[in-house]
Amino acid sequence: MRIAMIGTGYVGLVSGACFSEFGVEVCCVDKDAGKIERLKRGEIPIYEPGLDDLVARNVAAGRLSFTTELAEAMAGVDAVFIAVGTPSRRGDGHADLSYVYGAAEEIARHLDHYTVVVTKSTVPVGTGREVERIIRAARPDAAFDVASNPEFLREGSAIGDFMRPDRVVIGAGSDRAREVMRQLYRPLFLIETPIVMTALETAELIKYAANAFLAVKITFINEIADLCEKVGANVHDVAKGMGLDGRIGRKFLHAGPGYGGSCFPKDTLALVRTGQDHDSPVRIVETVVDVNDKRKKAMAQRVIDACGGSLAGRTVAILGVSFKPNTDDMRDAPSLDIIPALQTAGASVRAFDPAGMHEAAKLLPGVTWCEDSYQALDGADCVAILTEWNEFRALDLKRVKALLKRPVMIDLRNVYSPADMAAAGFTYTSIGRPAQANEDVAP
Ligand SMILES: NC(=O)c1ccc[n+]([C@@H]2O[C@H](COP(=O)([O-])OP(=O)(O)OC[C@H]3O[C@@H](n4cnc5c(N)ncnc54)[C@H](O)[C@@H]3O)[C@@H](O)[C@H]2O)c1
Incomplete structure (x- = not known):
């Protein structure tokens, strides 16, 4: 399988590297060219124990790559993950969704085959529907589904948390999207990790409630x-x-x-x-x-x-x-x-x-x-x-x-x-x- 991961921060980089360790071909994209340059040189832009070895191993195996070009990353993918920041919006405390919606607009430009668009960022209820609306408005004929897959890893023990999570939460409305997500998380199914399959809105709220x-x-x-x-x-x-x-x-x-x-x-x-x-x-x-x-x-x-x-x-x-x-x-x-x-x-x-x-x-x-x-x-x-x-x-x-x-x-x-x-x-x-x-x- 092949995925693109948008955002190479604490969540995107760890998730991308861990999926590649599962055997998935992963291309990580970031608009921060400096970050991508460092990653290409083999430097890890954040401090996270074990991440340097994991990245190096999977880059060497040809399963993990980095780019600033979403078009290149999305070629032939089964899913594209949005793992960009959702900081507090200045003044009112709402989640600032401009990076998520910006990523959705960019994804719309490059969709050329059925793709599951997955929000891994922590996003308020209703965001997945809005991502769907943005892409549909830009590309009425595109083949895609939107899924929610909130991330529960903790910085400092992020790799262990991703590889052996208490549970995986997946919110999706179609069997096709659920099947793609199941395949991506297959190694975790095999170790009997509980997988909570829900509607989009429920998955989004689970993360905030937790x-x-x-x-x-x-x-x-x-x-x-x-x-x-x-x-x-x-x-x-x-x-x-x-x-x-x-x-x-x-x-x-x-x-x-x-x-x-x-x-x-x-x-x-x-x-x-x-x-x-x-x-x-x-x-x-x-x-x-x-x-x-x-x-x-x-x-x-x-x-x-x-x-x-x-x-x-x-x-x-x-x-x-x-x-x-x-x-x-x-x-x-x-x-x-x-x-x-x-x-x-x-x-x-x-x-x-x-x-x-x-x-x-x-x-x-x-x-x-x-x-x-x-x-x-x-x-x-x-x-x-x-x-x-x-x-x-x-x-x-x-x-x-x-x-x-x-x-x-x-x-x-x-x-x-x-x-x-x-x-x-x-x-x-x-x-x-x-x-x-x-x-x-x-x-
Ligand atoms: N940090 C954690 O421990 C943690 C744990 C669980 C969930 N989350 C959630 O995951 C999300 C990401 O958090 P993080 O800590 O990894 O953020 P981060 O700020 O470390 O990384 C976000 C990255 O996204 C990039 N980016 C933004 N817009 C982009 C675009 N359009 N195209 C390409 N790259 C783009 C930024 O340049 C940055 O490198 C947030 O919603 C956060 O709440 C974080």
Whole structure:
């Protein structure tokens, strides 16, 4: 089989490479000529573990190629996937569908045989129908069907998520389109991955409902963490005690600085707008959006409080700026709220992130970027952990203490144990846990 993948971002590039690993011939298209040039040279424009090997292997096997020309990519394909961005539209929070509709118009120009047009981008209910209308208006006689195939991969573990997903969701109205999709995902049928076949609208809504539910779960445990701080409870143990209930589950119950990233903030907001448009408000999600925004903004105050109420003339070391570990993605990262607020409060900021600094430097002016954690700590008044990269989990605490002017750590990811930090002589602030241990008590 042969497909074209429009958009070589986090989703398009990973999906394209993984389909080629399934044995499909894949041509990835991007209008960003620089990105395509780099891919042709064998460079991977994003940080995603394992992606370089996967791409190299499939390029060498002749199954994966890159171009800026959609006409070339669409020659003889069974399906063309739209995997372009759907950011929040400035001002109103609706998903900006201009890239999706732009791609639909371009596809219409190159359709010359039956093709399934698949939206892999996260798009609000009704977008697939509009893609269909755009193509039909431009090409009344063209043979095509539109399908929805939302993507659930997570940055940082994207390849594993694509190759061994919890489920595949396919929304399509015709048997012919469903059959093409079934063939493309055949390797996943063979390992008995649940495939949810639905109507177009249902598939589109599944993606938003899933992301919004996860955002609700995170925000719920964050508010419970705040309550824990007031009453002397430990959110880590509360989450464990809750999560062991099979109806609840342990995942996404990690208290932190508020969700960020390329999906949850924009997708929760877009779902809120869709609900309002259809006079069916999703009030839980409206509240979650509000609570999370306020939470991210309030996090800087924790750093200020830990430093005695003022950051004037102080230096703060920041470990981690990407929105989560194992990615260089900075979209809506909590660091984008926290670091400017620290600077406004008078702090100088020294920061280190294993993969995100190149992108972050464009978004966070005035930060001194360091080569490793210890360089960032050197001479700082305190350290704040914003992203739980593995390498921040095992810092040499003696060295940390020696490098800092004061042994003050603000751990917004609960990487360390309050008991260990107290024993190491740190003034330690974390999320939803008492400063001194009543943790890890043996049964
Ligand atoms: N990033 C994630 O973890 C993730 C996970 C699941 C779903 N999604 C969804 O997938 C979609 C893509 O997200 P992403 O993070 O990969 O975006 P991205 O911004 O990393 O990549 C989008 C790419 O599309 C290209 N593009 C835009 N219009 C084009 C056109 N007409 N022709 C060719 N190329 C074009 C851009 O140049 C860019 O390289 C979004 O809807 C997102 O919500 C993302």
